[in-house]
Amino acid sequence: MKKGLCLFFIFVALLIVFPFFFRNPFPRHLLIMIMMYAVMSIGWNIIGGYGGQVTFGNAAFFGVGAYTSSVLLTKAGLSPWTGMAAGCVSSLVLAFIVGYPCFRLKGHYFAIATIAIGQIMMGLFMVWDFVGAAVGIYLPILPQSFRNFEFHATKLPYYYIMLAMFLFAIGVAFLVERSRLGYYLRAIKDDPDGARSVGVNIRRCKLYAFCLSAVLTSICGTFYAQYVLYIDPPSTFGLMISIDLCIISLIGGLGKLFGPVIGSFVFIPLVELTRVYLGSEGQGIDLMLYSLLMIAVAILRPQGLSSLFARGGR
Amino acid sequence: MRKAIACFCFLSLVLCLGAFHAHGAGKEIKIGVIYPLTGPAASTGHVLLEGVKLAADIINNRYNLNMPLAKTEGLPNLGGAKIVIVSGDHQAKPDVGMAEAERLITQEKVVALIGAYHSAVTATASQSAERYGIPFVNGDSTSPTLTERGFQWFFRTTPSDQLFAENFFQFLNDVKKKKRVETAPVVIFNENTLFGADTTKFMEKFAKQYGYKVAGLISYPAQGTQFTSEVQRLKGFNAHVLLQTSYVADAILSVKTFKELNFAPDAVLGNDAGHVDPEFVKSLGSEANYILSREVWALDLGAKKPMLKTVAEMFEKRTGKPMDGSSARAFTAMIVLADAINRAGSTEPAKIRKALLETNLKADQLIMPWDGVRFDPKTHQNTLGRGIIVQVQGERYYTVWPFDLATKDVVWPFPKWDKR
């Protein structure tokens, strides 16, 4: 335990000083993406890993978060931070609307339902003129400031904001793991009937987990919008985003606190590497690589790579 | 095992971070080129890149063409410095485009950027350029919003979808006069991603402006599995002219459906993209005949512009593929940029920008069917561009409009399916 904590602090310290050793924007961008995907995967892990409900639709929350804050900014001039909170609210509403009826469904049905919902959201936003439909939303280039959540001269503020979000997500996961919710979720995953027989309200637990997942994903959506300053339905509601979150959690370790973190640190550089080196000849080699990794981990080491670091293990 | 994994992770992270190294300076001028080199539009991306590379070759070596920098080696005002292309792959993703632009600017130290085909990616990539104050020349993204952002460093040589939409109605008016036929009302059938959505807006605007009634409008989700219900509705509108915007898969499927449901308006007028994709005629064969489409460029223009023919032959010899609108526009973007850098006499971004604003190329210096290249001082949009209309005849494309550049007369109306 002590050793784990030590390692964690060293890790965080490294993250904090990283930008001072790597001053070029590209490495900073890489780490921002790694951390962003880690946060979203931690969110996914709460419902998918701890709760055992595989969802292929979490990108919906990413998109909702991004669009809510962007629309509020472009139409009402609201600060993106307010927008971020509003995005969380919208995502919570969506999580509730989707989760309430759907958590009754068993594994496969639920998974397919989440794909359907993700695709419906994408389809809707493609034709909804108020949010720009297929054209998307160009965020206005405002003078850089914390309030405006835009920075132009350097990526540093983006980096530290994401780092804060990253630590926040880890904190949330930590609390979930230790709390009653986490305990119930594990029970539900291992033995749903048993859990029900001792009075656990399965639906409500899953709903809570799903809501947490939604919030964590939603704040990343707002961040992304402010980072790239342009959003459209394919880049925010895309199925591949949802799939990436699953892959990351799976690779790193389902239901483990640092699973998504490890997964993200492995997966995202892999994605970037294959693009840079195999870029012009790539044509699918990267897809084949991750899928093989995914299959290999699922078959050979379902507990994920984080089990390599664990002592004893569950 | 554990150590192996840890090493692998560490290694990939390090490789990633250390992978990008700036080349030495020297008598070379580095230009960053960002295109989709993997993913769904990869084949177009490669063709675009080849267009840029051919232009670089012509600039860097001596050729007897009436084109800026062709007759010299390299850029004369910079001591014969040669153009070096550094490419980046954006995979059709806006955030990757942004990252690649940044990488090229900060790690590879390019002096300007060219790209990116997909309008959504051009949006973010040019944003990076704007943030760093690096000129970005766009030769092939047609979304009008790109030049409405008030950017200082973004320049576009290709006409936008707005102009292209207007071309339709100019064409219809010309046909009406020449052939003494009724060309209204029209019906619009567009896909609903960015390209189709933008076009729909402008088609409606210019229809009104030119006094054409729009009998119906269908906006459909791209890549559907069948078009029966859509085509039935189209039939019900009883229009003279069908205006369609589709990518190749939908374009092919829709024509097959037209034949099956016996839908034959007086004209089927496509909007570039799918209707001029090589796969279109290849798949449909004779069923593609008499389809009209707006295009940006055509091989047969070489009959009236010999330089075009020469360059197209060079392209085919180099790549084994015929030149097309994409490669021609990418080629032109490179020429325009190099011409500006040469006139600037320096690789300083601000000077290049000033030179770009002063660009004034004439029609006979270009391989495009444009009147020239001159950028609007505010929006930086080339105001002298224009599109053409081609028609498939005998399973080949021929320019039919503007009438002074046409190589064949337009066949109007579209012959009925059973009369062929």
Added chain:
Amino acid sequence: MEIFAQTVVSGLLIGFLYALIAVGLTMIFGVMDIVNFAHGDYLMLAMYFAYWSYALLGIDPLYSLPAVTLALFVLGTATYYLLIKRIINAPMLSQIFVTFGLLIFLRGLAQFLWKADYRAVPHCLLSGSLHVSGVYIGLPQLVAAAGAVVCNGLIFLFLKKTRAGTALEAVAEDKEAARLMGINSDRMFALAWGIGIASVGVAGALLASFYYVFPEVGGNFGLIAFVVVALGGFGSVVGAFIAGIVVGLVEVMSGYLLAPSIKFIVVLGLYLAIVVARPQGLLGKA
């Protein structure tokens, strides 16, 4: 009225095809409780095989159909022995990830081998259409629908009337009891995969005569297959057949009556409504 008839006919034609694609999926699930997320991508492979038979050997898709079907049968059994066998008893999560990984792998492979270009078979044996009392019926679509009906029928007969088929159903019912009766469940699973994927092979060869191929073509059809299977009930072949027709009709009708841009939303919405209201679908095992 004519237009209504046309819409119904088109919906039926595409619906039969959807049914065929879904039947394999539902069979695999029925026999061993595994959802093959990569199902649509086997369709994609079948279409490519049919296309290349034409492009390289000049064989029309209608004639290459038997070969394509056989090839996919082999592919299905191979997938079982190499991959699926290892996860028969694994937790559902692992099963989902493996078949999903397979989906991504197949798409990457297709992109690598054949690039992302759209390809279509230019001149097929079947082309043109019949004109029956104001309704146009595309010949390729008609043959595809007929082929789908025949194939569905064959599978149904196989399951009900042959020994191997009844053995399959027995294994689906109760694996242990079947084993006690001397049925080798391993071979049965392989057979289920073989037939399931082969049926997609038939669908692919039929589709190739009028639809275009590209690496992601499995996406839309795969998703529709899931909707059909869920609607019909996981495990029910008859259910898949009926549901396929329903989905085909719903898609075309909502495209005509509402708007083409939202017809997929209606189909997906239908799926959601059904599984929430009646999770076992029309005829599935609860």
